[in-house]
Structures are given as structure tokens and as C-alpha cells.
Amino acid sequence: MNAVLSSFRDADELARESLRLVTTPEPLVCIRDLRVAFDDGLVEVPVLHGVDMDIRRGEALGIVGESGCGKSVTWLAVLGLLGRRARVSGSMHLAGEPVHGLSGDALARIRGKRIAMIFQDPSSALNPVLRVGRQLTEALALHRGLQGAAARAEALRLLERVHIPSAKQRLDAYPHELSGGMNQRVMIAMALAGEPDLLVADEPTTALDATIQAQILELLTEIRNDTGMAMVLISHDLGVIAEVCERVMVMYAGRMVEQAESRRLFSHPQHPYTQGLLAALPDLARPPVRLSAIAGSVPEPRRMPAGCGFGPRCERFQPSCGLVTPVPLEVASRHHVACLQVAA
Amino acid sequence: MTALLEVRDLARHYPVRGAGLWSTPATLRAVDGISFTLAPGRTLGLVGESGCGKSTTARLALGLLPPTTGEVRFKGAPVPAQRNGAWRTLRRQMQMVYQDPLAALDRRLSAVEQVAEPLKVFDEGDPAQRLERARALMASVGLAPHLFTRYPHELSGGQRQRVVLARALIMSPALLVCDEPVSALDVSVQAQVINLLQDLQAERQLAFLFISHDLKVVRQVSHEVAVMYLGRIVEQGAPEELFQRPLHPYTQALVSAIPSPWRDASERRIVLQGDPPSPAQVPPGCSFHPRCAHATALCREQRPQLADVGSGRRVACHLLKAD
Numbered sequence: 205m206n207a208v209l210s211s212f213r214d215a216d217e218l219a220r221e222s223l224r225l226v227t228t229p230e231p232l233v234c235i236r237d238l239r240v241a242f243d244d245g246l247v248e249v250p251v252l253h254g255v256d257m258d259i260r261r262g263e264a265l266g267i268v269g270e271s272g273c274g275k276s277v278t279w280l281a282v283l284g285l286l287g288r289r290a291r292v293s294g295s296m297h298l299a300g301e302p303v304h305g306l307s308g309d310a311l312a313r314i315r316g317k318r319i320a321m322i323f324q325d326p327s328s329a330l331n332p333v334l335r336v337g338r339q340l341t342e343a344l345a346l347h348r349g350l351q352g353a354a355a356r357a358e359a360l361r362l363l364e365r366v367h368i369p370s371a372k373q374r375l376d377a378y379p380h381e382l383s384g385g386m387n388q389r390v391m392i393a394m395a396l397a398g399e400p401d402l403l404v405a406d407e408p409t410t411a412l413d414a415t416i417q418a419q420i421l422e423l424l425t426e427i428r429n430d431t432g433m434a435m436v437l438i439s440h441d442l443g444v445i446a447e448v449c450e451r452v453m454v455m456y457a458g459r460m461v462e463q464a465e466s467r468r469l470f471s472h473p474q475h476p477y478t479q480g481l482l483a484a485l486p487d488l489a490r491p492p493v494r495l496s497a498i499a500g501s502v503p504e505p506r507r508m509p510a511g512c513g514f515g516p517r518c519e520r521f522q523p524s525c526g527l528v529t530p531v532p533l534e535v536a537s538r539h540h541v542a543c544l545q546v547a548a
Numbered sequence: 549m550t551a552l553l554e555v556r557d558l559a560r561h562y563p564v565r566g567a568g569l570w571s572t573p574a575t576l577r578a579v580d581g582i583s584f585t586l587a588p589g590r591t592l593g594l595v596g597e598s599g600c601g602k603s604t605t606a607r608l609a610l611g612l613l614p615p616t617t618g619e620v621r622f623k624g625a626p627v628p629a630q631r632n633g634a635w636r637t638l639r640r641q642m643q644m645v646y647q648d649p650l651a652a653l654d655r656r657l658s659a660v661e662q663v664a665e666p667l668k669v670f671d672e673g674d675p676a677q678r679l680e681r682a683r684a685l686m687a688s689v690g691l692a693p694h695l696f697t698r699y700p701h702e703l704s705g706g707q708r709q710r711v712v713l714a715r716a717l718i719m720s721p722a723l724l725v726c727d728e729p730v731s732a733l734d735v736s737v738q739a740q741v742i743n744l745l746q747d748l749q750a751e752r753q754l755a756f757l758f759i760s761h762d763l764k765v766v767r768q769v770s771h772e773v774a775v776m777y778l779g780r781i782v783e784q785g786a787p788e789e790l791f792q793r794p795l796h797p798y799t800q801a802l803v804s805a806i807p808s809p810w811r812d813a814s815e816r817r818i819v820l821q822g823d824p825p826s827p828a829q830v831p832p833g834c835s836f837h838p839r840c841a842h843a844t845a846l847c848r849e850q851r852p853q854l855a856d857v858g859s860g861r862r863v864a865c866h867l868l869k870a871d
Contacts, residue, residue, distance in 0.1 A: 270734035369822075383823045413597035414761065415820045418805040422819050440735060443807030470809040484739035486764040487810055488791050488803070494746070495768065497739035501704040 231258040238294035253458045264435045266449030273455040284311040317347045320395035324407040326387035330379040337375030347398035362393040385416035406438045457513035464539035474541045520545045551585040558618035576828040578604040580779035591756040593770030601779040643716035647728035649708035653700040660696040663714045706737035725757045778835040785861035
């Protein structure tokens with residue numbers, strides 16, 4: 205292998221670059237030690253305590269957790285959408301290039317273009333006084349410099365891409381004239397306008413009915429298969445994540461507590477919190493048994509327990525858990541768990 | 549077994565303006581002729597998507613809305629649709645729990661005052677006795693004493709829902725109508741509240757009319773389930789049977805659409821096309837036929853009636869009668 209490599213020493217940089225990509229596949233997005241704190245005027249309240257994340261090209265990563273665990277804040281911070289009161293630190297590399305400071309102009313050419321995001325409530329994310337077609341052509345002008353008839357033709361193609369029936373008429377519709385499911389399709393079309401490398405979908409189906417949710421999940425999977433874009437799906441619903449994602453990350457109180465391949469995580473959960481979440485979920489395929497609930501509730505950011513954030517609710521709590529914050533360790537191939545008791 | 553709650557041919561229609569500027573007035577059929585009975589100590593789950601009429605049914609059952617046609621009987625006596633003395637007496641025995649506990653609570657009253665308030669409204673006991681009863685009940689729904697004097701915004705979502713439950717139970721009702729009681733809660737807290745509801749039912753012989761869009765939760769708590777679509781019940785039966793072997797094509801699609809981490813990947817998911825029609829424009833014939841993969845000419849013309857198909861299951865579908 206060394207001989208092969210050395211023969212490339214004099215070759216042009218492109219060849220070397222391509223070999224490097226083949227031998228060590230570099231993640232599309234690489235986030236290191238991302239921290240977020242909110243300044244409420246008196247004190248800074250930390251809500252994200254150092255999150256590391258890698259997303260490979262074309263991969264679908266699910267992020268699951270309860271309210272306040274930081275699953276959405278991670279991506280709002282990465283895209284600079286948190287506003288002035290947020291203190292963000294950490295680093296992000298997009299396709300190997302550092303994105304400096306996670307703020308300002310550096311993000312403008314990435315946000316919406318290379319990393320697009322869709323949200324829970326499509327009708328509040330769309331502008332209610334602009335026609336759908338106008339909103340799409342705006343995105344196309346911004347990200348791809350398309351104008352006039354070309355932009356309109358592309359907007360029509362995008363609406364057809366997300367399977368909106370009679371797309372031509374829908375270009376002239378206002379968001380309130382469309383159903384929730386249709387509006388989410390429009391949001392997905394807008395996200396696709398910049399031909400992104402990564403789509404971040406934050407609870408994309410939570411506001412939708414069950415049968416419409418199934419339609420949108422099917423659409424997202426289909427688009428990912430066709431375009432090869434990577435996707436991050438943020439959800440509180442373990443079922444939705446299992447449906448779409450190859451890899452899952454479980455977050456609790458601003459930290460990653462476990463990550464693994466989907467199949468492995470759902471069949472062999474290791475962290476007591478993940479185990480508790482799965483046990484708390486009714487399963488239609490099994491006879492109904494009493495649910496085993498996790499006692500207590502999620503800690504407030506300003507009253508975080510010392511040591512492991514899950515400690516006060518954990519059945520396997522030991523005195524050491526209250527002293528040391530566990531770091532993620534690899535317990536099996538590509539399966540990381542942040543728990544002292546699992547590591548022991 | 550005598551029924552606690554009996555609903556017969558219940559309907560609620562609203563006059564609305566049709567689509568477009570010059571259109572003729574239309575009728576929105578929120579609930580369009582449903583019947584069911586609920587025995588003491590049992591749970592009837594109502595499931596369906598938004599706009600299917602499940603919440604309107606809850607309001608009709610409590611007499612909060614007058615029905616257009618049909619009637620509701622509670623312990624054999626008709627539930628008056630006017631808010632008169634008779635209705636107020638009945639309402640002590642039938643209480644409601646809503647989805648959003650923060651909206652259901654008065655933000656200016658401490659938890660224990662809210663729980664004691666119904667006693668004050670119905671003029672029972674002196675202030676000290678009321679607070680005593682409220683504290684005892686709050687302890688029995690799993691609230692720690694240091695939480696009693698907190699205000700709603702100082703409680704977590706699960707604790708708020710426990711306060712709402714305590715307040716609903718203080719008049720010792722026989723029926724609790726729960727409209728999406730756990731939908732706003734996190735998964736781990738959802739399980740706590742579901743377990744609490746089941747314990748309370750066992751202790752107090754409570755009947756629940758349990759409304760939810762979440763089939764997993766409904767299966768967990770119900771003794772009987774009714775699936776609603778566009779204001780009508782399309783399938784009704786015991787939960788295990790109904791979810792294991794759904795007969796109506798709409799129930800089949802609903803069950804198949806439930807995302808589960810344990811689902812077998814080889815199972816083909818039924819994905820319905822299109823959105824549910826507006827209840828102001830209910831399709832003729834079977835209202836599900838525009839989205840049904842098996843619809844025939846008969847389905848487009850004639851509305852199927854809810855018919856018994858054996859073992860207590862009732863289904864409204866032409867295709868089943870043909871067998």
C-alpha cells in the first residue's frame with residue numbers, strides 16, 4: 205500500500221485527493237464539541253454540552269430524544285438560526301472545509317443551499333401572503349440564480365418531484381389553500397431547490413395525521429434514494445426514526461447518550477435511558493402489558509444534576525454516576541454509549 | 549350490564565359557506581349519526597384523523613354542544629343540551645381531560661386551589677375540608693406534597709396533567725372523557741400517565757371515553773375501539789382483534805401506517821393517496837371510496853351501514869358483506 209501511495213507522490217493533486225476519498229471516506233459533515241448556552245440577561249444557561257457528530261454522504265441519521273434534549277438546537281446552532289442570545293462554540297467541517305465561527309456570512313452560502321432544513325409546522329414556515337410558486341422561484345433565484353421562465357419551469361418540476369397533484373395550478377395557490385401534508389411537500393420542494401448535500405428534517409411529520417405521515421416518510425425516502433443526499437431526521441418518535449434512518453443517535457439533556465446502527469440500537473439498546481424509552485412505548489405487535497415508565501421528568505437546563513444528566517431517573521444509578529459525566533465509549537462496532545455502568 | 553353512557557344516532561351539523569366566493573351554503577357534517585354504549589369501569593377508545601369528529605363527539609357526550617339529531621343518555625337519563633340545573637348536576641359525574649394541561653389550568657391559582665375549586669363550585673364542605681380532600685387526592689395521583697402549592701407554570705407537563713386529573717376526579721365522577729390526554733407529553737412521561745389512568749380506573753370503577761389519534765395508546769388503554777372517518781364509525785370491536793386483523797380498508801391503512809421500531813421491514817406498508825376530504829364535502833356512497841384501493845361501483849353510490857360481522861365486531865364496508 206505504501207508503494208502504491210508513494211507512486212502518487214508526484215502525480216497531480218486531484219488524483220491524490222480522489223485516492224484519499226476512496227481509502228478514508230471523509231464525513232460530509234463533521235461537528236466537534238458543539239456547545240450552546242442561552243444568555244437570559246443574568247446568567248448563561250448551557251443547553252448543549254459538547255456534541256460530536258459525523259454524517260457520511262448519503263446517510264440518513266436519526267436524532268431522537270425528549271423535549272429539551274438539544275436535538276433541534278444542535279442544527280439551529282449549526283445553521284446560525286439561534287439569534288443573539290445564544291452563545292455557540294465548537295467547530296463544523298462541511299466536506300472537509302472548516303466553516304468558521306458558525307455565524308454570519310460564512311453560513312449564508314451554506315444555509316438552505318448545501319444544508320437545507322424543514323420544520324414541524326409547514327404552514328408557519330411558509331409565507332402566508334405569497335403564492336407557493338413565488339416562494340419557490342425566490343429560493344431558486346437565491347440558490348441557483350434562475351430567473352423568469354427558467355425558474356418557473358424548475359419550480360413546476362420541483363412540485364411534480366414531490367408528487368403534488370395538478371402542480372401547475374398549485375404554483376398559483378397560497379399556503380392556506382393547501383392541506384398540511386401538501387404544505388409539507390412544498391417545504392420539501394423548497395429545500396430541494398438548492399440541491400442540498402444534506403437535508404435536516406426537524407419533526408417533519410409530527411403535525412400530520414398518521415396516513416399523511418406515511419406519505420411524507422415515503423417521499424423523503426424516495427428522494428434520498430434518487431438524489432443520494434444525506435438526511436438528518438429529528439424526531440421524538442422512535443418508530444418514525446426506525447422507518448427512515450440507518451443510524452440513530454439518542455440525546456438526553458444536551459448530550460449524546462447512545463448511537464448505533466438502527467437495527468442494533470432497537471434490538472440491543474445499552475444505555476438505561478434508551479432502554480427506558482423503548483420500554484415506555486406501547487407495541488401493537490405484542491399483547492398489551494403494563495408500560496414501564498421512566499420515573500421523574502427531564503431536568504431543567506438551569507437545574508442540571510451533577511455527573512450523568514440521567515442519573516436522578518436511572519435505575520442503575522451508583523454514587524460514581526453523580527460525580528463523573530460519562531463520555532461516549534465504543535461498546536461494539538459503531539455502537540457508542542455514554543454510561544459508566546455500561547462501561548463497567 | 550346496564551350502560552353508563554348511551555349514544556344513539558348522534559349527529560352534529562354546522563351550516564358553512566361553501567368553497568369559492570359565490571357558492572351556495574353547505575353543511576359541515578362534523579358527526580354524522582353515530583351510536584355506542586359505554587359500561588361502568590370500561591374504556592371506549594375513539595380513533596381517527598383530524599376532522600373525523602372525535603372531539604365533537606366528546607363535547608356532544610358531555611352536553612357541551614346540543615346535537616342536531618340523536619340523543620345521549622347518562623345512567624338512563626337524557627343529557628340535557630341546555631346548561632340548566634339538571635345538566636349541572638349530571639356534569640359532576642362526567643368530567644373532561646384535555647390535551648394541553650397548561651391551557652386547561654388557571655395560571656393564577658396554585659395546584660391545590662385548582663383541585664379544590666370544583667368542591668367550592670358545588671358548595672361542599674368548609675375551606676379546610678376542601679383543601680384536605682384536594683391534598684389527599686393529589687397524593688393519590690402521584691404528586692409530591694412540595695408541588696401542591698406550585699403554580700401551573702412551575703410544574704412539568706406530566707405534573708400538570710396529574711393536577712388536571714386530580715381536579716377532574718375530586719367530584720368522584722363515573723365517566724371521564726379524555727381528549728388526547730397524553731399527546732402533548734414526552735414518551736417517558738406518557739407511559740406514567742397511561743399507567744396512572746389505568747390504576748385510577750381499577751380503583752374507582754371509572755369509565756373512560758378515550759379519544760386519540762395514536763393507535764398504540766388507544767390499544768393500550770381500551771376495552772373497545774371505534775374507528776371514525778368523516779363523522780361516522782367505520783369499524784368497531786375489541787382492540788386486540790381490531791388491530792391484529794383490521795377489516796375495514798381505512799383501519800387497515802391506519803394500522804399499517806403506525807411507525808414502530810419493531811416492525812418487520814418486509815411488511816408492505818399501505819400508503820393511502822390524497823388527503824381526507826373536507827367534512828363539508830363528504831363524498832356520496834361510502835365516504836372512504838375516493839381513497840380506497842378496493843372501491844367498486846356500489847361503494848360510489850350507496851353508503852354502507854355498520855353491520856355485525858361476528859364476535860362483537862362491526863364494520864361499515866360493502867366488500868365484507870359480499871363474502
